[in-house]
Structure formats: structure tokens, C-alpha cells
Amino acid sequence: MALVLDDGERRLLDGGAGAAMAMRIVVDAARLLGAERLVPIASAHIDGALYHGDSGTLFAERLVAGGARVSVRATLNVGALDLTGCSSVRLDKRKSVMARRMMTAYRALGCETSWTCAPYQATHRPAFGTDVAWGESNAVAFCNSVLGARTNRYGDFLDIACAITGRAPLTGLHLAQNRLATVLVDLSGLPAGFLASDIAWPVLGSLYGRLVGNAVGVVTGIGVRPGEDALKAFGAAAASTGAVGLFHMAGVTPEAPTVAAALGHLPPRETIRVTEEMVRDAQSRLSTAERPDRVDAVAIGSPHLSAGEFETLDRLIAGRRLSVPLYACTGRHALGAIDASGMRKRLEAAGVTIVADTCVVVTPILAEAPGGVLMTNSGKFAHYAPGNTGYAVLFGSLAECVESAVTGRPAIGAPS
Numbered sequence: 001m002a003l004v005l006d007d008g009e010r011r012l013l014d015g016g017a018g019a020a021m022a023m024r025i026v027v028d029a030a031r032l033l034g035a036e037r038l039v040p041i042a043s044a045h046i047d048g049a050l051y052h053g054d055s056g057t058l059f060a061e062r063l064v065a066g067g068a069r070v071s072v073r074a075t076l077n078v079g080a081l082d083l084t085g086c087s088s089v090r091l092d093k094r095k096s097v098m099a100r101r102m103m104t105a106y107r108a109l110g111c112e113t114s115w116t117c118a119p120y121q122a123t124h125r126p127a128f129g130t131d132v133a134w135g136e137s138n139a140v141a142f143c144n145s146v147l148g149a150r151t152n153r154y155g156d157f158l159d160i161a162c163a164i165t166g167r168a169p170l171t172g173l174h175l176a177q178n179r180l181a182t183v184l185v186d187l188s189g190l191p192a193g194f195l196a197s198d199i200a201w202p203v204l205g206s207l208y209g210r211l212v213g214n215a216v217g218v219v220t221g222i223g224v225r226p227g228e229d230a231l232k233a234f235g236a237a238a239a240s241t242g243a244v245g246l247f248h249m250a251g252v253t254p255e256a257p258t259v260a261a262a263l264g265h266l267p268p269r270e271t272i273r274v275t276e277e278m279v280r281d282a283q284s285r286l287s288t289a290e291r292p293d294r295v296d297a298v299a300i301g302s303p304h305l306s307a308g309e310f311e312t313l314d315r316l317i318a319g320r321r322l323s324v325p326l327y328a329c330t331g332r333h334a335l336g337a338i339d340a341s342g343m344r345k346r347l348e349a350a351g352v353t354i355v356a357d358t359c360v361v362v363t364p365i366l367a368e369a370p371g372g373v374l375m376t377n378s379g380k381f382a383h384y385a386p387g388n389t390g391y392a393v394l395f396g397s398l399a400e401c402v403e404s405a406v407t408g409r410p411a412i413g414a415p416s
Contacts, residue, residue: 004028006035012165018066029158030169033376039131039170043073044163045119047135049106049157050362051080051099052164057158060105063164068109071166075124076113077136079103080363083115084332086357090364108319109160115357116331118232118303120147123333128254131174133162138303138380139245141235142336146228146248150174153245179255180264181248183213184271188221190279195223199283199397202379203229204274205237207282211272214243218262220250229306236303237379250375275335286382286395289373295394296372298405299360301329302380307337313352314343316402322351323408326401327366329359349350361388375404 005013005027012023030038048056062243080099081089091099107113114122117136126132128148134140135154137396143149152172154162162168173179183207187195194200208217226234226249238244248256256262300313305328313328328347335356337346344354360366361384374391376382377398385393396404396412403411 003027003035009038009167018063018068019246020166021063021066022068022161024360025158025161026165026167026169033169033171035169035171037170038167039174040166041072041133041162042130043075043126043132043167044070044159045075045124045132045134045136045139046106046111046159046163047077047154047158049076049079049111051095051102054098056156057098057102059284060109060160063160064105064108066276068164070110070160070163072112072163073124074160074163075116075119075122076106076111077115077139078117078358078362079115079354080358082355082357084335087327087353087355087365089358090370091377106160109164111163112173116304116332116333117359118306118331118395121304121306121333122331130329131168133159133168134186135159137239138236140245141239141247142232143246144173144179145235145253146231150179151245153243179216179246180266181216181256181262182269183215183217184259184263184268184304185217185219186221186271186273187219190221190274190275191276192223192370194279197397198230199377200230201226201234202237202377202382203279203283203286205234206241206383207274207278208234208247209238209240209242209244210282212242212244214245216246216248216285218248218250218256218259222249226272229309232303233379237383240380264293283395286379287393288386289392289394292373292392292394292410294373295324295375295404295408295410296369296391297324297366298326298375298401299329299381299385300326300377300398300401301355302359302361302376302378304359305330305334307334310334310338310343310347312398313402314347316399317347317350317352319346320350320406322405324405325353325367326351326405327353327355327360329355332356361385366391368375375400375401375410
């Protein structure tokens with residue numbers, strides 16, 4: 001069927017230059033996706049403000065010049081610069097200027113200067129069942145899965161177009177029937193101690209993403225109920241290794257009070273029973289460094305660290321001095337809390353570099369170190385860092401990351 005627009009949507013096509021351009025983008029995307037109509041959205045999270053080249057900056061500035069403004073709440077994902085001054089970015093002058101112009105343009109469009117990949121930690125938590133248009137893969141997974149709002153994985157520039165028009169194509173995960181699980185992933189064969197550990201969730205997320213791809217699955221056999229930081233780590237890793245936009249966990253996430261409810265009371269098309277061997281293989285895949293005898297840097301905070309994760313980091317460092325750089329990536333929402341408590345001063349005195357507004361994998365912050373080894377507890381960092389930074393990766397728990405930063409040598413097996 002052809003796409004049907006209401007009178008208000010047709011008026012947007014004939015409105016101001018910026019709004020009309022945004023509406024044309026939304027309409028063309030809806031037609032390509034086979035949507036029959038558009039759906040009003042309550043908010044947006046914009047991934048397109050990260051500088052990848054001049055075209056992105058010029059696009060945003062053209063929207064501004066055309067008088068466009070967002071019509072719904074719109075938070076911003078990470079940019080290419082740390083505007084807080086916490087850390088130093090190694091972009092050359094021309095790229096730095098263009099990146100700053102891009103960030104300025106998105107502010108002029110009315111977007112909130114959140115600059116975080118975890119907007120759900122920064123008060124942007126749309127209500128259950130509401131339609132939104134979010135970009136950034138981990139944010140999409142968290143929004144759909146943990147909050148129960150409805151969004152597809154919106155790509156750069158379509159996200160801001162949706163925010164300006166207040167509309168999105170009514171397709172994909174906006175539709176209730178597409179949110180039902182078709183794959184059952186059973187974790188009941190795994191040790192309870194492993195499931196209670198912080199390392200479990202990025203490992204299981206990376207495994208889950210490879211197992212289900214872009215399908216919707218329901219996870220069962222969890223035992224210990226994971227907290228939001230664990231769910232954040234799971235979703236981020238799953239969205240990195242697969243095209244996961246929505247996952248369910250039986251008894252944990254809001255659309256899965258039971259396995260049967262998540263499946264729509266239908267039998268699963270596929271049942272996957274996760275074994276310890278599968279987990280060991282998934283964990284080994286997260287490390288690309290072969291028998292490293294040193295660690296050159298440690299990076300944590302993808303998705304951005306919460307205030308609670310900073311508290312754990314502070315406890316693990318326990319006033320010791322680090323011998324290699326440890327980069328802790330976060331959003332502005334966490335800076336106030338760690339400043340007020342004196343935690344930031346303690347961490348920086350120990351040798352921690354706090355990175356805000358951006359992260360070390362999307363912009364050059366890490367020192368150039370050919371053949372360098374980067375240690376992380378993030379499944380997402382582990383997936384992207386080799387290609388984006390040139391460092392080989394060693395994956396471990398947060399406790400192992402801290403001990404390695406203290407000694408400069410891999411400390412796998414460190415107590416938490």
C-alpha cells in the first residue's frame with residue numbers, strides 16, 4: 001500500500017525549508033521501508049552529531065539555515081570533542097573546527113547538550129509503550145528492552161529528521177507484532193556464580209548478538225536478577241555483534257513477565273541452550289591480543305559509566321597510583337555527582353583520565369601506540385577498538401582492568 005499522510009504531515013512538506021527537508025527524508029525513508037503511515041513520536045536521541053566528515057556538518061547547518069527546530073525532546077549522543085575539557089582530543093585543527101561547528105549546529109536545532117550514549121542514565125527515559133526515534137545501538141536496545149518504549153535503530157540524519165517533524169515511519173519495532181520473541185535463549189545451564197558476576201553480561205551479550213542476529217529473543221534461566229548497568233552492558237554488546245534492537249529477559253524486562261508472554265504464547269521457532277563452552281568461546285573472542293605481557297592503556301565506559309560504576313571504580317583503585325593510563329568515559333550527567341563527592345579529584349589523582357561528551361573509540365584520544373594493548377571490560381569497546389584505534393584488545397572484568405592499570409601487566413583473575 002502507498003504511504004498515507006495526514007493534513008498536518010502534508011503541511012510539513014510545504015513548510016519552512018529546513019522542516020520540509022526533514023519531512024522529505026522521513027517520507028522517503030517510510031516509503032523505502034514499506035510503511036503505510038507515520039507515527040507521532042514522544043522524543044528522539046540523535047546519533048548523527050558525531051563528526052565523520054564535512055558532509056554531516058554541512059547537513060546540520062543547512063537544517064539550521066532553513067529554520068528547522070526539533071519538535072520533541074531530543075538528546076544528543078557523543079560528539080567528537082570533549083567540550084568539558086576533561087580530556088584532550090587529537091583531531092587536527094580543520095577537523096576540530098568542523099566537529100565543533102557540527103555540535104554547535106545541533107544545539108541550534110534545539111537538541112539537549114547531553115552528549116552521551118546512555119541518555120537513559122541522564123533523565124531521558126520515555127514511558128512504556130511510547131513511540132520514539134532513537135539512534136545509537138546500545139541506547140536503542142536499552143530503550144526498547146528495559147524501558148519498553150518503541151523505536152527502530154534510526155541511522156544518522158534520519159534521527160534528526162524525525163525529531164524535527166515529530167514523526168517516524170510506522171514499521172519494524174513500532175508494531176506490537178514485531179516485538180514478540182521468536183528465539184528462546186536458555187541460560188539455566190550456566191553456573192550461578194558466573195551469572196552473578198559483572199563480567200557475565202558483556203560476554204553473554206556478545207554471544208547473544210551472534211546467536212540471534214536481528215531476531216527478537218527471550219532470555220531465560222537467569223537466576224540472579226541483573227541491574228540496569230548489567231542490562232546496559234548486555235544490550236550494548238548484543239547490538240555490536242548482532243543487529244539487536246530489542247531483547248527480552250523473562251521476569252526482568254517489562255514485556256516479558258513470563259517466557260510465554262514474551263513469545264506471544266506461541267512456541268519459539270528456535271531454542272538455544274547456552275553451555276559453558278559457548279561462554280568460554282564468546283569470552284575468548286573479545287580479546288584480540290595474543291599472550292600479551294603488558295597493558296598500554298585501559299578504557300572503560302562504553303556505554304558511558306553511571307555514577308554507581310564510578311563508585312565501584314573508586315573502591316577498586318582504593319587510593320593506589322596507576323602505572324598506565326585508565327580512561328573512564330562518561331556523560332555530563334555523571335560529572336556533577338562525582339565532583340560533589342570528591343570522587344573525581346581522587347580518581348584523577350590516582351591517574352584516571354575522565355573523558356566526557358565522547359569516548360576513546362570514536363575520536364583520537366588514546367596515545368598512538370603501534371602494537372599497543374588496550375584492556376577493557378566493555379563488550380562494545382572490545383568489538384570496535386581494534387578497527388577504530390589500532391590497539392589489540394584484552395578483555396577482563398572491571399577488577400582485572402584496575403589491577404592491570406596499577407601493575408601495567410595483565411592481571412586476569414584479580415579479585416573483585
